Amino acid sequence: MITYQTIDVKRPSIKVRECNAWIKEVAVGHGKKVGDIAYIFCSDAKILEVNNQYLGHNYYTDIITFDYTDGDVIGGDIFISVETVKSNADELGIPFDTELHRILIHGILHLCGFKDKNPVDKAEMTRQEDAALEKLTIN
Secondary structure: OEEEEEEOOOOOOOOHHHHHHHHHHHHHHOOOEEEEEEEEEEOHHHHHHHHHHHHOOOOOOOEEEEEOOEOOEEEEEEEEEHHHHHHHHHHHOOOHHHHHHHHHHHHHHHHOOOOOOOHHHHHHHHHHHHHHHHHOOOO
């Protein structure tokens, strides 16, 4: 089950049924099944708090993924700072929804085993995000 929750922010407009189908399609394409995934949309202040408390990092980020994957069933809690996604979209000159969907699938790709801590892994993550976005059919 995929859920969408909020802390301190309004939930972004998401077509849940279509988005869930897309997420499942991407996961299946990587040999995974979707288990329990909770997206938690939050403020910059909340993501900074989570980053400090659980990862020991004192900086803002757009996404933090807590991975509870068991075998081929992906699961996790995915915190997304709506404020940072908005500022990233503005900086890149792209629509908020495009950046939001990139971040939504970024978390799923982490759960599927993709990393982004070095340049080679980051390039592969971006390639996987782009491939996933091409499959997105939300009007």
